[in-house]
Amino acid sequence: MSGVSGHEDVDIDLGQLVRAVWARRLKVVTITLLGAGVAFAGAKMMSPKYRSETRILIEPRAPAFANAQTNDAGASPLLDELNIASQVQLLQSADLIKQVINSQKLYDLPEFDAAASGSAFSDLLVALHLKKSPLESPPEERIIDAFTERLQVYQVPGSRVIGITFTSKDPRLAAQIPNAMAAVYLSKQSGAKLASNSEATRWLEPEIETLRQKVSDAEQKVAEYRAEHDLLPTNGGSNFPTQQLNDISAELTRVRGERANAEARSQAVRNALSSGEASDTLQDIMSSQSIQRLKGTESALQSQISDLQTTLLSNHPRLRSLRAQLTDIKAQIREETQKILASIENEAKVASLRQKELEQQSDRLKASSAQAGTDEVGLNALQREAAAQRQLLETYLARYREAASRSDKNSSPADARIVSNAIQPVDPYFPKVVPIVTVVALATLIVTSIAIMLAELFSGRALRPVSRAVEIEQEVIEEVVVPEQPRRTPTPSMLAVSEDEAPSEAVVEPENEPQGEEENEFSVTAVADYLIESRAQLAIAISPTGDDGSAATVALARRLAIVGSRVVLLDMTGSGYPTRLMAENDEALGVTDLLCGEAAFGETIHSDRLTDAHLIPQGMSDMRQAMRGADRLSLLLDALSSAYDLVVVECGAANVAAVSRLTRSKDVEIILSMPEIVEAEFLAAMTDFEEAGYHRVLLMSGGEAEIFPESREAA
Template identity: 50%
Template structure:
C-alpha cells in the first residue's frame, strides 16, 4: 500500500515484525504443539482398533466342458460382463437380501459390535436428545444390524477390470476376514442357484410345448398325405410330381426320336441321290457297311481276276470268258438290287420315326394338361409342406434345448459366472487409527493455528503495520544549467515536496531516487547537511544540475507521479500549443513506467494528430454515441507506451446529447490506468465542472504564452469554482531561461 488518501497515510505490513512476534512467543507455540500432539497420541491409543480385510471375485463366463462344444455364447451373456453388468453385480453384493442371509448365517445379531444399543456413547445420546439422530431403540434388531453392516461394508469394482472387491471393517480380526468370505460364498451360491433355477424352469416349460408340437407336426404331415392322394400328386422321389417327371421323360424321348428320323431321312436321301445321278454305290457308307454288298463285291473282284488271267490265253469269244462275264453282270445286278433294298430300308426307318414322333407328341400334349393341373395342386401342397417343416424345425429346436436344459439340472452342471481369486485373511495390522500420522498431523495443525492466531493478533493490534517509506520512482528532469544552493525555508514543508533527479551512485538504478518528506526537523537537517555534497557533485558534473522548482513540464510530471494523481484535467487557453505540452506530459509520465491514457476533447484534435498511428480513428465521440465497444476507442501512442482516446469520427452534436456518460467513461479509465489526462482545450470552469466533481481532481493549466494578468484571471475563476488543486505548466526544461536568469520561486507553482 502506498500513496495518500485525505489525511490518512497508507501503511505496509512489517513481515519481519510478524516473524519476530512468532519467535517471541515460540515457547507458547511449542507448548501448544506438544500438548495437542500428546492429546492426539493419547486419544489414538484409546480408540478401539479397526481391521480391514478384503476378498476379490472375478466375473467371467463359466460353462461345463461337455456343454461348451454345442452351446454358443448368446448376446445376453456377452452384455452381462460389460461395465453396466459388473456394476449390477456390485449392487447385488450390496443387496439387503444377501446381507440378511450373511447376518443370519453368522448370527451377527448376537454380537455387540452390530447392536448400537448394547454400548451407547454419550455423544450418541446427546444427538438423540437434540433430535439430530434417530433413536436406535426405535428400530427393530434386524434393521440395526443391517445398518451397522452397511456402514462397515465396502463393495467396489476394480478400475478397468471385471474384478469386484469386498472389503469389511470390524473390531475383530477374524470377523473382518470371515464376513467377506461368507459374502463371496453366498453370492456364488445365489448365482449358481439362479442358473439352476433358470434351467429347471426352462425344462418344465419345454415339456408341454414339445408334446403340443409333436401333435401339430403329426397333423400337418397327415394333411400332406391326404392332399397328395386327393390331388393325385404321387411323389416321384425328387422334388417334382409323377406327372412332371413323366412329361420330362417324354420330352426327352421325343427329342431323340426326332433326331433319329431326321438322320434316317438324310441317309435315304443321300442313297437316292447317288442312284439317280449314276454315282457308284461304293462311296456310300450305308452301302459299304452292308454284309451282302461286301460279299457281292468280293465275288465281283474274284471274277474280274479270273477274266484277267484267262484273257492272256483265251480270246473274247471263248465260252469260258463269256461265262465269266455273264457271272460278272449278274453280280453287279445283285449289287444294284441290294442297294435298292438299303434305300427302301432307310425310307421305312424314316417313316417309323415319323410315326413315333406323332405318338410322342400326342402323349406330351396330354401330359402338359395334366402337369398344369398338378402345378395348381402343388401350390396348396407346398403351403402344407412349409407349415409342417416350420412345426418340425421348432420341434427339433425345442427338443435340443430340452436336452441341454435337462443336462444342466445337476448342482455341478451350472457353475456361477464368477470365482474367488483372492480370499480374505485375518489382518495383522489395524487400519484405524494410525497413531503416528494422526499425532504428526495434529501437531502440525496446532503449530499452524498458533502461528495464525499470533499473526492475526499482531495485525489487528497494529503492531505489524508501519508507514510507507519505500523509495518512489520519479521522472527524470533534464537540465543544463547549474543552480546555486538555496537555503531551507523556516516554514513547514509545502503541500507538495518537489524532487529532482540526482546522479545515481555506482550500482544503483538511475530510476530510483528518494522522495523528500514534507514533515519533521530531522529530515530538514539531513537535507541541509546533504547540500554541500550535492554542490560538490554539481561542480564535477555541471550538465546534471536541475532546478528545484518551476513551471516546467518535467516538474508537473514529477508531481503527478509523486502524488499518484489518478485523474487530471488539462486546460489549454492557448490552443494547440498547450495541447502539444499535454502530449509531452503524457509521454514523460509513461516513460517512468506509469500507465497513462490521454482523452482528446479538443476541437482541433491536436493530441490525436501527434499521438495516433493514423487519422480517422474512432474515439470519445463514438463512445458517447455508443457506436463502438470500449476497447475499440483505445489506441497506442506512436511515440511512447501511453494510450490515446482520439476525438473520434462520430457527429459531435449527436455525441453531446449523451455527454453525461463522459464522467462514467473517465471513471472506468481511472480504474484501469494509473493516470488519466483529459485535454479540455480552452474550457472554462463551468465546462470542467460538468465533467468531474469539484475538489477531488487535479487542474493543470498549459500556458506556454499567456500574460500574468490573464493567468491570474483564469486561476481566480477556477478557484472560485472550488478547484484548489491547480498547477501551471509553461514550458519544458529545454525552453527554460539561460544561465544567470532568476529561476521561479518555489512557492509560485502552487496556485
C-alpha cells in the first residue's frame, strides 16, 4: 500500500471503501440474515396488539324546537383551538376513565393489572430498585395507569374532530372501549347542560319574585309622585302645564295674526273711502252680498238711463226718476261700505283684546311649567328605576322560560356527535412482521458496512493523496543489526530505511573533561523544564551516538511524566531500544503494525512499565513494507498532539531529510540527545539542521541518562 505524504492533502478513497465491503460480502450477508432471523423470531414471539378508533366532531348543537332567535351565535360556545384542546383533556380526565372502567368492568381483566401481568424483566428491575413495584400503588391507580398507557386522544390537524384510540390484546375490547368513552363523554356533556339549566331555574325563581315586588314598588312610587306634584301625563309625553303653555302659545300666535290682518283690511277700506277711489277692488267690500245687490241695481239703472237718453230729453220725468234712484243707490252703497269698515275695525279690536288675554295666561303658565319641570326631575329618576327593574324582570322571565323548556334530557344535546364508531379490528397493528424484519435487516446491513468502512479508514488503507505527482521511493533495505555496544555504534533510524542512508561508523572519542555548571544546562531535567515552559507539542529527538542517546530520550519522557505532563514517546529507531526499556512486552504492536494496517490506532499505544508515560513501540511488522507509508506519519503526529501535552519522537541516528518527512512545518523542537558529546557529530548535526531552517535545536547531555537504571539493565 502506498503511503500519504504529510505535505499533501488527503482524500477518502470511496472505491477502496466499496471494495472492502465487497470483499467481506459473505460476512455482511451472514450478519444481515442473522439479524433478520432474530427480528423475525422476536416479532413472532411478541403478543399481538389491536387498535381501534372512534372520532367525535365538536360542534354546537341546539334542540330541535329551537328557532333562529334563541339559537343565536352569542349563545353558542366558541369553537377555537383552546376549546378543542380542552375537550381533549376532558376525554382524558380521571373521572371519565373511572366511569368507563366501572361500566366495562375492566378491573376483572388481568391485562389492566400491572402486578398480575408482571414479567421477569420487570421483577428484576424492581429488585434492583430501578423501577417502582406495582404492588405499592392502590389497585384503582394501577388500573387507571394501565388504561392511560393504552389510550390516545388527539385532535385531527386542521379540523374540530377528536380521535379516541385504544390498544388492547383483545380486538373486541379495542373497539368497545373507544365507543364507550364517546358515549360517556356525550352523556356527561348533555348532563352538564341539564345541570346548568336546572341550576338556572332554581336560582331564577326567587330572583323573579323579588324583582316583581321591586317593580311594583317602583311603579307605585311613580304614581304617588305624579299625584303629589300634579304631573298628569299627556298624549305628547310632557306634563300638563307644559302642554297648556304650548297650546296658549299657538293660540296667541294665531290671534296676533288675525289682529294684524283685520287692522290691515280696515286701513285699506279707510284709505279707499277717504280718497274717493272705487271700492270694487277691495275684497272685503266686494264679498258683501248687500254691496253686490246694490252694485247690480246701480248697473241696471245706468243701463236704462243710457237707453232712454237716446229717445227722451234729459228733463224727461222718466229720466229724472231714474237718476234719482241711481243717486239713492250710490248713497246706500256708501252706507254699506261704512258698515263693512266698522265691522272690520271691530274684528281688530276683538283680536287685540284676545291677544292681551292670551298673553296674561301665557305668563301664568310659564311659571307653572317651570315648577313642573323641576318636579319632573324626581319623577324621571323614579321612572328610570322602575324601567330598569321592569327590564331586568323581563330578562329573567325570558331566561327562566328558556331554561325551563330545556330541562328535559332530549332538549339539551351535547355539543358534539360521533362521526365514526370504532369497529373490531381483524389484523393486529403490532407487531408488523415484514416491516420489522425489513428494517432490522437494512439496519444490520448498514451498520455492518459502516463498521467495515470505519475499519478501513482507521487503518489508513482508504486514504489517498489528492496529488500523486511524487511517488514515494520504495527501496529494499538491509537487515538492521543491533551492535553489542550501542553507545559507541549508532543505529540507523527507521526513517533512513526509505532513503538508503548508511550509518556513520567513524566515531570521535571526545575528551571527557568536567564541565561544571555548563553540564547542568543541557541535562535531562533542564530540557524537561524548557519543554514544559515552552508548552511545545512535538519534539524530535535525534541520537547520533546510538542507543545511549535513546536511553536519555526515555529518561526525558519519564521525567516529564513524573512532573505531571501527558507525554507519549514514539519509537522510530532501527534498534527498538526505547521499546525494550519501556514496554512490558517486546512484541507489542507498534508503528510498523499501524503503517502496514495490521493494528488499529488504539492498539499501538501502551503504558510505560515504570511511569505514567505512554509508548508507541517499534512494532513487529516488516519495516520495508511499513516505511512505504512513512509519509502518513504526519497524520499520526497530528492526532497524538491533540491528545497529549507533548509528543516525543525518538528517531535514532536520523538526518535532516528524514526528520523533514515527519512534520509539515519547521516549528518543532529538535533535541540532539548525546549523553557523551562527540564533537564532530554534534557540530555536523547542528550545522545541517540550521541550514535546513530548524533554528530551535537543543542539546541534551549530562549524567542523568541513568534514570531508573534497573530498566536499562533489564534491557
